[in-house]
Amino acid sequence: MHRVGRKAATDKGGQTKTRILETALEMFQQRGYEQTTMRAIAEGAGVSLGNAYYYFHSKEQLIQAFYHRTHEEHTAATHSAMEANSDLKARLLEVIRLKISTLEPYHQFAGVLFKTAADPHSPLNPFSEESDAVRQESIQLFRQIVEESTGRIPSDLKTELPYLLWVYHMGIVLFWIHDSSPKHKRTYRLIDHTVDLVARLVSLASNPLMSPLRKRALRLVADVRDAAAEDLNENELDDEGFDDDKLDIEAPNGQPTV
Amino acid sequence: MHRVGRKAATDKGGQTKTRILETALEMFQQRGYEQTTMRAIAEGAGVSLGNAYYYFHSKEQLIQAFYHRTHEEHTAATHSAMEANSDLKARLLEVIRLKISTLEPYHQFAGVLFKTAADPHSPLNPFSEESDAVRQESIQLFRQIVEESTGRIPSDLKTELPYLLWVYHMGIVLFWIHDSSPKHKRTYRLIDHTVDLVARLVSLASNPLMSPLRKRALRLVADVRDAAAEDLNENELDDEGFDDDKLDIEAPNGQPTV
DNA sequence: GGGTTGACTTGAACGTGTTCAAAACTTTGT
């Protein structure tokens, strides 16, 4: 491996690596992912083909580098833009809009990100170990939003909400990838409307009347999340811990139970 | 192209095509998608490499053939298993369980289905024209479930519910793909719990008190669905048709509005 | 039968991602 065990007086390796990544991202942006060959990247960066593979084990790994980079940009942009004393809705709106505008230059290229991310065996898979760090950071972002925002939220919901918002934001990105409307107006409109809806749902779920249903739903969410986390470990898996309690609530007007 | 313009007394071409597909699916099942080369498929089917490409334009198209086949199997299984006079919950449970058991033999291979399906440019993309027919059929399945089931559901919800259930069932499949628990017990458990939850939510959404929120959410769903459908057409896109009405409802106990 | 048409089949060739053994260079220890 590079950059270990020696002093690295000039960091020549690091420079080369950066140059390759820079060239790659530029080419991806201009010609798209498939059209950009590793040979072209190497030539553009002024190195040999084998050298490109010395720094990036595969073409896919260049996507992962891209993923890291945009994540950092988004985090930075978020932190500098976050106003104090705003509510969940306002903050969420800002964060998600920033996410899209950060990804903006890579719209046509972003498709392959999702393509590879959807593969269970890809390191880019959101549930894989390799991207665990970035994902945790990303969820952390939403945790801050939730905790620093005004408005009362039950503690059980407060625990899971960051993860739920992260999933929601992934959904928005997925929509954006498919959105071919001018300036992605459609996506921004969707953001406006869904953020509003999410805020309402959080408020609704905070209603004490909804407590039983909420608890059931949150338990389910936690279960799914944990299952995704374990994944490759062999696990005993018994059915304990999720008994069917009597969670039914009576609607105020005599409608069927929920 | 094959099988046009002539009488096809023996349907030799059709036989060859079937043989290739059969061989391919078997190999995918045993060695996985990536490990199975087109050369191996051709050899296994007793044809030349070029011949395999005569019938299937690409390796990816073999996945599409797989997609069609399992869809048909699932539909057949569903129709023969559907009991009369059952409610939404029972029917949904049955259909989704059948879906998973139909896909069962292809679990490790199914990953690439989602991988390619997630690519906006892939014909396998659920929103693309090429798989539109299969998707419509699939949604139709859920429409039957909704319409033939007992229980009162508001008409606006009834319209969108099939699509929503289809999306939900895709989510289950996505989970199943990642599920490495023995016999996919985890997925079946998830199905049990989410079907229950979905039934409750439908019931909750049918409550007249929820009407404003429901209407807003359904409008959003329709909007997203239409956007996905148009996609490649150039579209004007003005902001009409989605005004922010005063939809707030007052929770019975003075909680913040929803 | 002989010829024409079009479906079917072939295998060589191309471009691409990836691997690897060996060369070239840099740093460190003496």
Added chain:
DNA sequence: ACAAAGTTTTGAACACGTTCAAGTCAACCC
């Protein structure tokens, strides 16, 4: 200054998906 150990760099080679010009074969027409 020299050697040893590490690192970076190279280009040839490989396997695979895909293309294509050319060949074979069966059905049809006269």
